[in-house]
Amino acid sequence: MITQTDGIILKQIRLPDDRRLLVLFTRKFGKISAGTGIRLNGKNKSSLALRVFTHGRYELFFGGKSCNINAAETIDSYFGIGTDIDKYMLASYALEYTERLLPENEPQEKLFDLLVSFLRLMEKRRARPESLVLVYQWKALGVCGYMPHLDSCVRCGKPAEEGAFSVADGGVICGECKKSAGVNKRLLYDLRFDIIKILKSIRDNPIGAFEKLALHDEIFEYLNLLLRDYISYHLDINNLKSEIYLKKTEIKKE
Numbered sequence: 001m002i003t004q005t006d007g008i009i010l011k012q013i014r015l016p017d018d019r020r021l022l023v024l025f026t027r028k029f030g031k032i033s034a035g036t037g038i039r040l041n042g043k044n045k046s047s048l049a050l051r052v053f054t055h056g057r058y059e060l061f062f063g064g065k066s067c068n069i070n071a072a073e074t075i076d077s078y079f080g081i082g083t084d085i086d087k088y089m090l091a092s093y094a095l096e097y098t099e100r101l102l103p104e105n106e107p108q109e110k111l112f113d114l115l116v117s118f119l120r121l122m123e124k125r126r127a128r129p130e131s132l133v134l135v136y137q138w139k140a141l142g143v144c145g146y147m148p149h150l151d152s153c154v155r156c157g158k159p160a161e162e163g164a165f166s167v168a169d170g171g172v173i174c175g176e177c178k179k180s181a182g183v184n185k186r187l188l189y190d191l192r193f194d195i196i197k198i199l200k201s202i203r204d205n206p207i208g209a210f211e212k213l214a215l216h217d218e219i220f221e222y223l224n225l226l227l228r229d230y231i232s233y234h235l236d237i238n239n240l241k242s243e244i245y246l247k248k249t250e251i252k253k254e
């Protein structure tokens with residue numbers, strides 16, 4: 001079967017015989033792996049559209065269990081990301097995160113549109129690109145159905161203003177439930193810096209609303225730490241390779 005779809009190149013792996021394996025997040029089929037014989041260092045239209053970050057239009061051939069990219073055409077290469085080392089590393093981290101979040105061969109159009117919006121905003125971004133990455137990461141959890149429960153105590157349903165964020169429970173808990181013996185105390189976060197208000201705002205607004213958001217260092221680090229614990233506990237996403245870069249930027253800030 002030959003078909004066409006929009007996609008974003010998440011990763012490429014070199015194979016023998018000058019072939020490549022690409023991990024592609026497609027609008028129609030979700031995350032797929034596809035081989036190609038198109039030379040990647042060529043200067044033609046198809047080879048340019050196979051670079052990581054590129055949003056392109058791809059002609060795919062499905063034969064048995066394998067998929068081949070026959071032809072490719074660039075829609076947007078996000079050139080401005082590739083020319084800025086900070087943006088490039090942070091966007092690489094966002095792509096790696098997206099790849100880990102996505103199951104194979106399952107369409108996820110909302111996440112696809114979110115990723116396209118994120119890359120567009122990232123390209124234009126001037127200051128604090130890491131704030132945008134964090135917003136993207138929380139919103140991506142939301143569109144995939146993993147957003148934590150933020151409106152009332154996840155254990156008893158009471159208001160939870162005086163409580164804590166319980167990673168293991170998947171959301172906020174009230175002051176009373178916080179004292180109960182069954183709570184995983186190691187994974188409790190105080191509700192400082194208005195984090196619930198910030199997370200609700202991220203949940204309820206399109207990513208474009210955060211175009212200029214620049215979180216203070218302490219708030220960024222707190223929400224980032226919470227996110228890492230949350231995705232590690234619920235989705236087994238940890239040790240992202242490109243995360244090292246994010247850690248370095250944190251150390252610099254201290």
Ligand SMILES: [Zn+2]
Pocket residue numbers: 153154155156157158173174175176177178
């Ligand atoms: Zn409660």
